[in-house]
Amino acid sequence: MQEHATTLAGTRRRRIHVANLDPAAEIFQYDTAFDVRDLISVEEVMEELGLGPNGGLLYCMEYLVENLDWLHDELEMFQDDEYLILDCPGQLELYTHVPIMRRILDSMRIWGYESSMVSVFCVDAAFLIDASKFLSGSLLSLSAMVALELPHVNVLTKCDLMPREDVERILGYGSATQLWDLDQDRQSLLVTDLDDDMNEGKGEERHRHRRLEARRRQRNRLTDAIGQLLDDYAMVSFIPLNLNEEDSIEHVLATVDHAIQYGEDLEIRGAEEDDNNGNPDAH
Numbered sequence: 001m002q003e004h005a006t007t008l009a010g011t012r013r014r015r016i017h018v019a020n021l022d023p024a025a026e027i028f029q030y031d032t033a034f035d036v037r038d039l040i041s042v043e044e045v046m047e048e049l050g051l052g053p054n055g056g057l058l059y060c061m062e063y064l065v066e067n068l069d070w071l072h073d074e075l076e077m078f079q080d081d082e083y084l085i086l087d088c089p090g091q092l093e094l095y096t097h098v099p100i101m102r103r104i105l106d107s108m109r110i111w112g113y114e115s116s117m118v119s120v121f122c123v124d125a126a127f128l129i130d131a132s133k134f135l136s137g138s139l140l141s142l143s144a145m146v147a148l149e150l151p152h153v154n155v156l157t158k159c160d161l162m163p164r165e166d167v168e169r170i171l172g173y174g175s176a177t178q179l180w181d182l183d184q185d186r187q188s189l190l191v192t193d194l195d196d197d198m199n200e201g202k203g204e205e206r207h208r209h210r211r212l213e214a215r216r217r218q219r220n221r222l223t224d225a226i227g228q229l230l231d232d233y234a235m236v237s238f239i240p241l242n243l244n245e246e247d248s249i250e251h252v253l254a255t256v257d258h259a260i261q262y263g264e265d266l267e268i269r270g271a272e273e274d275d276n277n278g279n280p281d282a283h
C-alpha cells in the first residue's frame with residue numbers, strides 16, 4: 001500500500017505512513033513511521049523474563065496499554081490529514097479473549113481519532129478455500145468486528161499465490177448457506193459411496209456408521225443456523241488483494257478510504273478550484 005501510493009499519478013499521489021504495533025514482528029517490507037519495539041519487544045521479554053512467545057506477546061501488549069502515553073506522543077506527530085496504517089499483531093485472542101486492542105482503540109477514540117479509524121481484517125485466501133474454512137474465517141472476522149466496533153473491511157490477502165479459479169470460487173460463494181449446501185451435496189455423494197461399501201460390511205460397522213451420520217447431521221443444523229445468520233445480516237464479505245495487480249491494490253485502498261470518507265474533503269476542494277478556474281470573477 002505504501003509503495004502503491006507513491007506510484008499514483010499526479011494529484012492522486014499520496015504518502016502512506018505505516019507504523020508497527022506488533023512487538024513480535026521481525027522483518028518489515030515497509031518504512032516504519034514508528035515501532036512498538038522501541039518501547040518493548042517480545043524478543044527481549046522472552047530473554048529477560050523467560051516467557052514463551054504467547055506469554056511474551058501478551059506481556060508486551062499489556063505493557064503498551066500501561067504506557068499509552070508513548071502511543072499518544074507518536075500519533076501526535078502526524079497532521080490531521082495524514083494517512084497512517086497501524087500494522088497490528090495477528091493473534092486474534094488480543095482482539096477477542098482479552099480486550100487489549102479494544103483498550104488501545106478506546107484510548108484513540110478519546111484522543112479524537114474516532115471518526116477517522118477503520119479496521120482492516122486480513123485473511124490469507126488459502127484459509128477460506130473450502131466451506132468449513134470459509135465459515136470459520138467469516139466468524140473470526142465477525143468476532144473482531146464485534147470486539148472493535150469500528151467500520152470494518154475484510155481483505156482476502158495473498159491472492160497472487162493462488163490459482164485465479166480458486167480465488168474466483170471463494171468470491172463467488174455469494175452466501176454462506178449456499179456454500180454450505182454445495183459442500184453438503186458433495187459430502188453426501190461421498191457418504192453414498194461409503195454406504196455401498198458398508199452394505200458389504202458387518203452389521204456392527206453399519207450401526208456405528210449410522211450413529212456417526214446422525215451426529216454429523218445434528219452438527220450440520222448448527223452450521224446451517226450460523227450460515228443463515230451470516231447471510232441474514234450480510235455481515236461478511238471479502239475484497240481480494242493480488243499484489244501483482246495494481247487495480248486490485250487500488251480497489252482495496254479505495255474501499256478503505258471510502259469507509260472513513262478519506263479524501264472526500266479534498267475532492268470537494270478540488271472541484272471548487274475547477275469551478276473557479278472556469279469563472280474569471282471567482283476567487
Ligand SMILES: Nc1nc2c(ncn2[C@@H]2O[C@H](COP(=O)(O)OP(=O)(O)OP(=O)(O)O)[C@@H](O)[C@H]2O)c(=O)[nH]1
Nearest residue numbers: 022029088089090091157158159160161241242243
Ligand atoms: N506473495 C504474497 N506474500 C505476502 C502477501 N502478504 C504477505 N506476504 C508475505 O507473507 C509472509 C507472512 O506475512 P503476513 O501474512 O503478513 O504475516 P505476519 O506479519 O508474519 O504475521 P501476523 O501479522 O502476526 O499475522 C511475509 O513474508 C510477507 O511478505 C501477499 O499478499 N502476497
Ligand SMILES: [Mg+2]
Nearest residue numbers: 022087088090
Ligand atoms: Mg504482521
